[in-house]
Structures are given as structure tokens and as C-alpha cells.
Amino acid sequence: MASALSKIPPLPLLRALGLFRDGLAALHRRLVPGHIAILELQMTGFLTQAIHAAAQLGIADALVEGPRSPVELARAIEVNEDGLRRLMRLLISFDIFAQKRDGSYALTGMSQALRSDSPVTLRDLFLFFGSEYHRKHWTHLADAVRTGHAVGPALDGMGFFEYAAAHRDIGELFDRAMTSISTLSTEPLLAAYDFGRFGTLVDIGGGEGSLLVEILQRSAMTRGVIFDLPEVVTALPVQLAGLADRLTVDTGSFFESVPKGGDAYILKHIIHDWSDEEAERILRTVRSAMEPAARVLIIEIVLPEHHRPHAGKFIDLEMLVNATGRERTEADFRNLLTRSGFTLTRVVPTAAPDVILEARPAP
Known part of the structure; x- marks a missing residue:
């Protein structure tokens, strides 16, 4: 992992990119009607649970060897094919997974982090934060x-x-x-x-x-x-x-x-x-x-x-x-x-x- 040190961008560049990203997001929130902007933020809660479901079902692990068709993937992880297609449709729209021209599903840079064998895996983090135990506590934030x-x-x-x-x-x-x-x-x-x-x-x-x-x-x-x-x-x-x-x-x-x-x-x-x-x-x-x-x-x-x-x-x-x-x-x-x-x-x-x-x- 020592070679990874050279891959870390300089701090000034990271800060500049962060400011640019935050500025674009703030501009978007100010340009769209307020009720639309806050609704978009609320919907991200659904996305986090969709990522949790992908981690729980082991979708990334099932795609390590290469792309799989919806039928093959559904069989591999033992889920309903229609339910899988609907889940993947949302996750693909955020580049968490990819869909090839032949319709097969594949990993992206983000979903690599959902693999249980990845050098930097976040699978257990999503399993914990999306768990029933953790969700129950956060419903009592107020x-x-x-x-x-x-x-x-x-x-x-x-x-x-x-x-x-x-x-x-x-x-x-x-x-x-x-x-x-x-x-x-x-x-x-x-x-x-x-x-x-x-x-x-x-x-x-x-x-x-x-x-x-x-x-x-x-x-x-x-x-x-x-x-x-x-x-x-x-x-x-x-x-x-x-x-x-x-x-x-x-x-x-x-x-x-x-x-x-x-x-x-x-x-x-x-x-x-x-x-x-x-x-x-x-x-x-x-x-x-x-x-x-x-x-x-x-x-x-x-x-x-x-x-x-x-x-x-x-x-x-x-x-x-x-x-x-x-x-x-x-x-x-x-x-x-x-x-x-x-x-x-x-x-x-x-x-x-x-x-x-x-x-x-x-x-």
C-alpha cells in the first residue's frame, strides 16, 4: 500500500475541488424551488438504504468475476429478478453500479468499496449504518x-x-x-x-x-x-x-x-x-x-x-x-x-x- 501515498492529491488541490463541488451544490439548491431542493435531499435517505441493501445482498461480491445479466445475478444472490432490476436501476443512476450495452450489470469505482475482499471495503460500514438497530435510534433524533x-x-x-x-x-x-x-x-x-x-x-x-x-x-x-x-x-x-x-x-x-x-x-x-x-x-x-x-x-x-x-x-x-x-x-x-x-x-x-x-x- 506504500505506493498509494503518491496517489493522494495535494491538499490545496483537494480543498479547491471541495470548494468547487460545494459551490455547485449550493448554486443548484438556490436555483431550484425550495420545496424541490429539500425534497431532493430527503430522497437521499432512500439511496442510503438502497446501498445498504446492495451490501446486505452481496451484489458487489457476485460481480467480482465480471459482468452478469440480471437473470444470472438474481440467481447468484437468490433474489427476485424484478426486485433486483428495480434496485439496480436506482443504484446505476448514481454510478454505484454500471449496466453494459448487453444489459449486464458490472462494478464501478464506487461499488468496488462494497466488495468484502476489497483492500478498502466499506461493506460493514453500510451494514451497520443501515441496520435496523441504527435506524431505530436515528428515528429518535428529535x-x-x-x-x-x-x-x-x-x-x-x-x-x-x-x-x-x-x-x-x-x-x-x-x-x-x-x-x-x-x-x-x-x-x-x-x-x-x-x-x-x-x-x-x-x-x-x-x-x-x-x-x-x-x-x-x-x-x-x-x-x-x-x-x-x-x-x-x-x-x-x-x-x-x-x-x-x-x-x-x-x-x-x-x-x-x-x-x-x-x-x-x-x-x-x-x-x-x-x-x-x-x-x-x-x-x-x-x-x-x-x-x-x-x-x-x-x-x-x-x-x-x-x-x-x-x-x-x-x-x-x-x-x-x-x-x-x-x-x-x-x-x-x-x-x-x-x-x-x-x-x-x-x-x-x-x-x-x-x-x-x-x-x-x-x-
Whole structure:
């Protein structure tokens, strides 16, 4: 995957393209009648469920070997042919799949990401976000806005992480979904920041270790520690092949203690799951394990101050509905770090929505 670094466009170009795209979309919304513009936005909810259905039915996997006619594809995935044609008609109109001149269906660049064997697969992400469990929670968005609290305790009798631990079908799907979305930012992170300058990296809440494995494969002198709950890291031994001498696993709760001796501590998509009070508790736990020269690397979406569309604004509502956390601005992170005993030293943007916030222990 190292060669993929050269494929990442320069940040100024990405920003210019983003501004151009947002400008065209805003112009369209202003030119059409308001009721038409908002109806078009509402219809995208149907599209997300159509993508979920394609992931659930395994359509992309069935097309890996090449195009198939509607009859062949319907037989392969054991569905009604007419229902399949109607689903594919919508997905093809958004270039998610393609239809050849002979009527057969084929993969596109987007549907490659729905393959279960793709190097960067988002299949599990769509399965989780389109699941009945997740949809049920989002139907109560108004309640979350009304109260300011997640809806899980009222609907499930417990918060999301407790529910995921007790219901491992949801928990494992969530873990795979987060791993899949994490792979999207791996190359942009490695292109933007030199993780190999640290002797020992500790990945707090590192899940299945995808980021740390990539770092160690490219930095022969770096050692790593993956730290997460016992039920999360059970799948790790398979991934440690070839790195067993430099990569170890430790288990526990980051609210209580984390491994000592790290030169840098990575917190990727951890802080946004928690309230300010809980996030401060996590950071203070990490701070107590750090030497003065060590660094903490918080990898999160940083909310912009502008009013254009941004991925963080969607995820912020996900946090409102399903967690105690929130997305934060750079000023929010600076204040949180200061209260937790850190000084923010660098803010490193990447070609992904993620930003790396580097901080050192305050004197």
C-alpha cells in the first residue's frame, strides 16, 4: 500500500475541488424551488438504504468475476429478478453500479468499496449504518435534540458501548465498520505525519490495530503496543504475523490506566465518543503514563467554523444520538487539552477528514 501515498492529491488541490463541488451544490439548491431542493435531499435517505441493501445482498461480491445479466445475478444472490432490476436501476443512476450495452450489470469505482475482499471495503460500514438497530435510534433524533442526551438508554436500557459489549453481533459489526472506515484515512495520515520518528507507539483504543500495523510495516525501528478492551483485541493474533517481535497487545480500560513507556500515544477516533468530562478523564489517564518528552496524538475530525457541508457535522449528530460525545473545533480541543494537563503543539491537516492534533505534557 506504500505506493498509494503518491496517489493522494495535494491538499490545496483537494480543498479547491471541495470548494468547487460545494459551490455547485449550493448554486443548484438556490436555483431550484425550495420545496424541490429539500425534497431532493430527503430522497437521499432512500439511496442510503438502497446501498445498504446492495451490501446486505452481496451484489458487489457476485460481480467480482465480471459482468452478469440480471437473470444470472438474481440467481447468484437468490433474489427476485424484478426486485433486483428495480434496485439496480436506482443504484446505476448514481454510478454505484454500471449496466453494459448487453444489459449486464458490472462494478464501478464506487461499488468496488462494497466488495468484502476489497483492500478498502466499506461493506460493514453500510451494514451497520443501515441496520435496523441504527435506524431505530436515528428515528429518535428529535428526542436527542430535545433532551441533549443519547437515545440508547431509553430504548435499550443501556448506553451504546454497554449494549455492544452485551450484544456481540452488534458489537462485532460496529468494530468491523469502524475498522473499515479507519482504512480510508490510513494513507492520508501516513502521508501527512512521520509516525516513524517515535521509538514506541501506544495505540489507545486501537481496535484491530490496522493503523499501527501499517506504521510498523513501514518503520522498521518502531515498536508498537495496541491497547483496548479484551473482547475487542481477540482477533489480533492473526494480524500480528511477521510483527510479533515489535508489536504487543495489552488490555484494559483507558479510564483506569494505560501502558507506560510510550514515546507517543495515539488516540484515533476515541475522544469524540465521550463528553468533555469523560474525555478529560481519558486524557488525564494517558497523561499520568507519559514521560515529559512523550507526545499524545489525537486523530479526529475537527469541526470547521464555516457553514459549508462537512463530514464532521453529520458525525456530530451521530454522537448526539448514540453516544455521550461530540465533534469539536480546534478551539474546543485546545481548551480540553489544557484542562487535561497538555499543551497543543501542532495541528496537522490530512487529505482525509481527519486532523492530527499533537500535544505534549504541560510543565
